[in-house]
Amino acid sequence: MTTTDARTSGARFSVEDSAEEAAFRAEARAFFASVSSRRTDADETGNYFAMADNDPETHARHVARNQEAQRALYDAGWAGITVPAEYGGRGGERWQERIFRQEQARFTVDTGVFAVSLGMVVPTILVHGTEEQKHRYIPPMLRGEEIWCQLFSEPGAGSDLAGLTTRAVRDGDEFVVNGQKVWNSGAHHAQWGALIARTNVDVPKHRGITYFLVDMHSPGVDVRPLRQATGVAHFNEVFLTDVRIPAANVLGAVDGGWAVAQTMLMNERNMIGSGGMGIGFGDYLRMARELGVTDDPAVRQGLAACFVRTEIIKYLGARAQAAIRSGKQPGPETSVVKLNASLHSAANGDLGLQIQGAGGMLAGDDAFRRGMFQQMFVGQWGMRLGGGTEQIQRNVIGERVLGLPGEPRPDKTLPFSEIPKNG
Ligand SMILES: Cc1cc2nc3c(=O)[nH]c(=O)nc-3n(C[C@H](O)[C@H](O)[C@H](O)COP(=O)(O)OP(=O)(O)OC[C@H]3O[C@@H](n4cnc5c(N)ncnc54)[C@H](O)[C@@H]3O)c2cc1C
Structure with missing residues (x-):
């Protein structure tokens, strides 16, 4: 399906790959298939719990595996898709980055500990850094040697x-x-x-x-x-x-750090909203089938709503992709993406427990997939708050996307030292 959108300069966008996108996707998929295997539910669960393990040794092993995976991407010429070659990247385009990440999410090549480094710090240094800073800091991130927070x-x-x-x-x-x-x-x-x-x-x-x-x-x-x-x-x-x-x-x-911070925050919202959604519609459907509840009308409603939300997010992604292809940097529209991803994770948190019925009250090894869906339910607020809360995204959308009157901000023009503070 193809449509137009005034907010992307009238750019036409499609949720289907163009021939060029399909070719790039095939190339990326062939690469991942040559170095790894397709991610299964068991991999997903295992990776989640490795990431979540507080035992220092398990955690260190998880970080080391991520570093090895990032190094392998670098050695094969796939690190930093949009980063110019002079700083160690592939010199590609943003739409390629998006497709690459989508393909990576299907395979067992995990580089999640580099999310802040590659998704937020690298693009900020590229915009605001001196040549010396770009050469010093970007290559070690791409090689998987230095992790940022x-x-x-x-x-x-x-x-x-x-x-x-x-x-x-x-x-x-x-x-x-x-x-x-x-x-x-x-x-x-x-x-x-x-x-x-x-x-x-x-x-x-x-x-x-x-x-x-x-x-x-x-x-x-x-x-x-x-x-x-x-x-x-x-x-x-x-x-x-x-x-x-x-x-x-x-x-x-x-x-002048506020402008630099804004670049980082926009990239953060974009990354949170457009990244792999972690557990997705297919996982809920599989769980419902395995537990034999696909005839339950309430479960069917929940699954249908999950599918619709997934499709909407896909369209929002396609719109962001169209904007990127027409040469735009991520703007305040990233708040629309972030807000939808937050609402999706909230509704999915409920759905994961609803499908399990009374089993939703179990935890740990007694629960379906070692309690991963219970963890997702409890963890949903992290996703909803991190990168800016839902209320703040709504403020940004109201003021900077829809052009509604701003919140009263009496402290905006006062010197910081004159702003009343607690204590
Ligand atoms: C999983 C996770 C990861 C994070 N990672 C990082 C990180 O790596 N680095 C980092 O620096 N920070 C990080 N954060 C912090 C995150 O950016 C803040 O939690 C977030 O910006 C909200 O700030 P706060 O927690 O101080 O809540 P507050 O700002 O105190 O807000 C409290 C409540 O009031 C509401 N509220 C506040 N102001 C308004 C307003 N003007 N209009 C309407 N409602 C309002 C908020 O929506 C919220 O519901 C992370 C947070 C989470 C949950």
């Missing part, structure tokens, strides 16, 4: 990220950083962090922030894992005490 949120600054209070004070050729970050995914296995901190309190809050590239092994960086409701320690608190960062590690301009 995002050090943005703080206990008092999540949705209102620009209200952050971590301070960076210049001292000669360095900045000295003090403060606390929180919810930092993968910081416990990251070598580098993308940090935003306040460098100027005398200007409005968005204008006094700087974006730094921080070595996570610097003295004064203290990473403390946080355990979630699922039992998994996926993210961390990061305390920064007199951490010295060379001025050469500023990305973009001093006090």
Whole structure:
């Protein structure tokens, strides 16, 4: 099916591959088939629990396997599809990246620990980095050697990220950083962090922030894992005490970090919304068949709704793809994609338990597929909050996509030091 869309400059889009896309897909699929096998339910479950295992040795093995897989992609010329060849990438286009990721999700080549590095940090450095920074930081990520984390949120600054209070004070050729970050995914296995901190309190809050590239092994960086409701320690608190960062590690301009952070956040929303959906419609249908409940009218309704949502997300993806092919960077429309992915994960969380009936109350090895669907149910809020909450996505869509009047923001023009604060 083909249609047009005013918001993609009238670009025609189709959910079917064009001849060029189909050829690229076949090439990518043949590559994955030559180095790995098709992902099965058992692989999916095993990978989920390896990723979720808090035992340091199991976790280290999982990270090492991801690094090996990323290195194999690099050696075969498939790392960094859109990254120019001079920085170690394939020099391809964004639509190819999307197809490549879709194909990768079908096979047992897992590089999930590089999600922040490759999906968020690389595109940000490409837009805002100096030549020296691009050459220094991008190739080791593509080779699977250096893993990055995002050090943005703080206990008092999540949705209102620009209200952050971590301070960076210049001292000669360095900045000295003090403060606390929180919810930092993968910081416990990251070598580098993308940090935003306040460098100027005398200007409005968005204008006094700087974006730094921080070595996570610097003295004064203290990473403390946080355990979630699922039992998994996926993210961390990061305390920064007199951490010295060379001025050469500023990305973009001093006090100009908000624009750099926005590039990263747009890429984050795009990645969350368009990435493999993890467990998908086929998994729910298979579970319903295995448990013999496909005749249950409520289950049928749930499956039909899941299928419809999956199709809508496919169309949103095709629209994003059309925009990308016409040369656009991801914009505020990524909030539409992120919001839909959030709502999908919420409804799927319910569906996974509904299909199991009373069995939905079981956990661990007693439950269907070792309780993976129960984990997905409990973990859904992570997906819905991370990368910006549903309410915030709705605000972005209202204001920046639909052009509705903005929320009152009396603190937008006040110098940060004059904004009333708690305590
Ligand atoms: C799984 C996961 C991974 C994450 N990974 C990272 C990471 O790697 N690095 C990082 O820096 N951060 C990370 N985060 C943090 C994430 O970005 C924040 O949780 C998110 O931005 C929300 O901020 P908050 O938790 O402080 O909630 P708050 O901002 O305190 O919001 C609380 C509630 O109020 C609502 N709300 C707030 N403001 C408004 C408003 N203006 N209008 C309407 N409603 C509003 C919110 O929608 C929410 O429901 C992660 C979070 C999760 C869950």
